[in-house]
Amino acid sequence: MLNNQETPVIYVDNSATTRMSQTAVAAMLPYMDKLYGNPSSLHSVGQQAAECLAEARATIAGLLDCTPAEIYFTSGGSESDNQAILSAAAIGERKGKKHIISTAIEHHAVLHTLKKLQKRGFEVTLLDVSAEGMVTAGQVADAIRPDTCLVSVMFANNEIGTVQPIAEIGAVCKEKGVLFHTDAVQAVGHVPVSVKAAQADFLALSAHKFHGPKGIGVLYARKGLPLVNLIEGGAQERGKRAGTENIPAIMGMAAAMKEACENLEANMAKMQALRDRLIEGLSVIPHSTLNGHPEKRLPNNVHFCFEGIEGESLLLLLDDKGICASSGSACTSGSLDPSHVLLAIGRPHEVAHGSLRLSLSEENTPEEIEYIIKAVPEVVNYLRQISPIWHDLQEGKKDHVI
Numbered sequence: 001m002l003n004n005q006e007t008p009v010i011y012v013d014n015s016a017t018t019r020m021s022q023t024a025v026a027a028m029l030p031y032m033d034k035l036y037g038n039p040s041s042l043h044s045v046g047q048q049a050a051e052c053l054a055e056a057r058a059t060i061a062g063l064l065d066c067t068p069a070e071i072y073f074t075s076g077g078s079e080s081d082n083q084a085i086l087s088a089a090a091i092g093e094r095k096g097k098k099h100i101i102s103t104a105i106e107h108h109a110v111l112h113t114l115k116k117l118q119k120r121g122f123e124v125t126l127l128d129v130s131a132e133g134m135v136t137a138g139q140v141a142d143a144i145r146p147d148t149c150l151v152s153v154m155f156a157n158n159e160i161g162t163v164q165p166i167a168e169i170g171a172v173c174k175e176k177g178v179l180f181h182t183d184a185v186q187a188v189g190h191v192p193v194s195v196k197a198a199q200a201d202f203l204a205l206s207a208h209k210f211h212g213p214k215g216i217g218v219l220y221a222r223k224g225l226p227l228v229n230l231i232e233g234g235a236q237e238r239g240k241r242a243g244t245e246n247i248p249a250i251m252g253m254a255a256a257m258k259e260a261c262e263n264l265e266a267n268m269a270k271m272q273a274l275r276d277r278l279i280e281g282l283s284v285i286p287h288s289t290l291n292g293h294p295e296k297r298l299p300n301n302v303h304f305c306f307e308g309i310e311g312e313s314l315l316l317l318l319d320d321k322g323i324c325a326s327s328g329s330a331c332t333s334g335s336l337d338p339s340h341v342l343l344a345i346g347r348p349h350e351v352a353h354g355s356l357r358l359s360l361s362e363e364n365t366p367e368e369i370e371y372i373i374k375a376v377p378e379v380v381n382y383l384r385q386i387s388p389i390w391h392d393l394q395e396g397k398k399d400h401v402i
Contacts, residue, residue, distance in 0.1 A: 010368045011324045014209075014300060015158055015186060015359035020252070021211035027255035028213065031248040038244055040236065049247055056254035063261050064203070064220055065194040072219040072227070072237045073250055077185035078109035079230065080204030080219035083241075085113045085152060087221070087228045088179045088202065089122060092149020098122045101143045102152040103135050104344040105159075107183055110152055111340075123147075132293040133162035133345050141172045150179045155187035155198075159341040159357060160292030161301025163191060170199030179225075185209055185217075189260035190298055191268065195220055207249070211361075212256035216249035267362040272299040274360055274369050281373030285380055287393075287402045291342065291355070300360040305347055307402040308390035309354040309383040317379045318356075323372060327355045350389070351401050 011019070031052070037043075039050035054068070061068040074080045085100075092098060102114060104126045114124045127139050140151055151173050156163045166182055173180035181202035187193050189210025195203050203220040207213055221227055233242030260267070279290060279302055287307040306314070311327035318325055327339075338352035347355075358372065384390040392398045 008322050009324060010322055010364070010371060012358040012360055012364065012368075012372065013324050013326050014361040015357065016326055017208045017214065018211045018361060019363070020208075020213060021256055021259060023259045024207075024212050024252040024256040028248040028252040031251055035247075039247065040234065040244070052251060053245055053247060056250045059254045059258055060218060063257055064188075064218075065196045066220055067223065069238075070195075070220055070223050072221060072241055073245060074217045074219050074241060075215055076208070076217035077107070077183065077204045077206035080206075080217050081107065081109040081181075081183050082113050083219055083227060083230050084181045084202035084204060084221065085110065085117070085150065086230070087225065088150040088152075088181060089117050089120075090228050091179065091226065093122075095149070097147045097149035099125070099145055099147045100150045100152065101125045101127065101140060101148060103127045103129055103154070105129055105133060105157055105162075105341045106152065106154050107158055107185070110154070110183055114152075129162075129344055131346050132296075133157055133160050133291070133341070134293060134296070135164060135169075137165055137168035137172045140169050141176070144172070144176045144178055148176075148178050150181060152181040152183070155182045155184040155193065155203075156191065156298050157292065157341060158186045159339055160303045160345070161186075161297040161359075162292045163187070163296050163298060166198045166200075173201075174199045186298060189257060189264070190271075190300060192264065195222075201225060207253035207256060210256055210260040212253040213249045216246055216253050218253075263362070268299045270362050271360050271364075274364055274366065275299055275302055277366070278302045278358060278360075278369050278372060281369070282376055285377050287400055288380075289351075289402050291345065291347070298359075302358040302360070304356050305342065305351050305402065306354045306356065306380050307351055307400060308387050308393055309380060311353055311355045313383055314354070314356055314379055317382070318375065321375045321379070323375060326357045326359075348401055 037045035037049035039053045057068045057071050061071050118124055125143050127135050129135050153164055153169050155166050170180050179201045182200050183204050184193055185206045188205040201222045206217040227240045231242045282304055289305050291303040338349050342352035393400055
């Protein structure tokens with residue numbers, strides 16, 4: 001792919017969004033033209049759409065290891081997280097339980113919803129994580145109280161890529177009789193995900209993280225759990241999410257998810273090899289550090305901090321070299337505040353500002369990785385040469401943190 005300057009573009013920001021696969025595009029096209037019916041209509045055109053909707057629901061349910069009746073279509077991961085947490089809170093409140101456990105490194109879709117609940121009198125415990133971004137099942141067990149109604153722990157972190165011991169945490173929650181929600185937006189399509197293995201009561205996913213369309217996602221809610229409606233209106237999604245279903249996007253999501261899961265093992269192996277080579281190549285940069293767990297991490301995630309530079313300048317100069325990357329979550333890239341995830345794992349403010357996230361896909365090549373390994377040190381060295389902070393560090397006026 002070329003930009004206007006004819007510079008080769010290397011896209012390594014797949015945790016922000018992915019390019020739609022041709023499989024997903026092909027699956028969507030018929031529903032934008034010939035199969036355009038509203039699935040709520042009783043006539044044949046509408047019922048044809050309804051049959052396709054049911055087929056997509058069954059496909060996704062099979063991939064998640066649940067039943068179609070437990071799948072609800074939403075606008076994406078944020079909506080799914082919101083509905084899951086608010087629904088669990090409502091269940092707890094009816095039982096006089098208003099304590100929720102989560103972690104300090106959750107996506108803001110979770111953290112902001114928890115803040116909303118705190119204003120309604122809920123108590124929230126945010127568990128600390130290790131320097132590698134891990135939380136343990138033991139921490140969860142120790143934090144559970146008689147009034148705990150929900151535990152919410154993300155499957156894999158969207159910034160540093162750490163994969164949590166979800167099955168162990170789910171087992172603790174089941175044993176204690178506490179509802180368990182996991183934000184699996186970064187995990188689905190990249191690592192094996194089964195709601196049964198995770199013993200999850202709620203799970204959120206978003207299609208555009210695995211080569212599906214934007215604006216469509218799924219909330220898995222275990223059968224028998226009542227949901228709080230975020231959108232009122234029609235009777236779509238069994239009365240729990242009003243609005244005419246986005247059939248083209250749903251069909252694209254189902255196709256993309258099926259393709260990702262069918263090729264999961266091969267894609268994981270390819271991306272892990274590229275990831276490890278990239279980590280090896282960037283680790284030689286002086287005063288740099290890898291963020292996240294070195295092994296228990298997403299196969300496509302590489303996240304570094306470089307002392308003495310600003311992440312925004314790093315991204316702009318890498319973009320000039322044709323490398324599309326990020327400093328963390330795309331949802332907060334406009335913020336001047338350092339990442340809450342990096343602060344939670346113990347990175348000082350000045351170091352957290354100098355972060356770089358490179359998130360790969362199976363479309364990346366070894367040649368692209370080698371180009372990145374060459375380009376990043378050049379940009380880091382340039383930025384350090386013009387940085388007063390770096391000069392102070394080199395002259396001993398300040399101590400190195402990394």
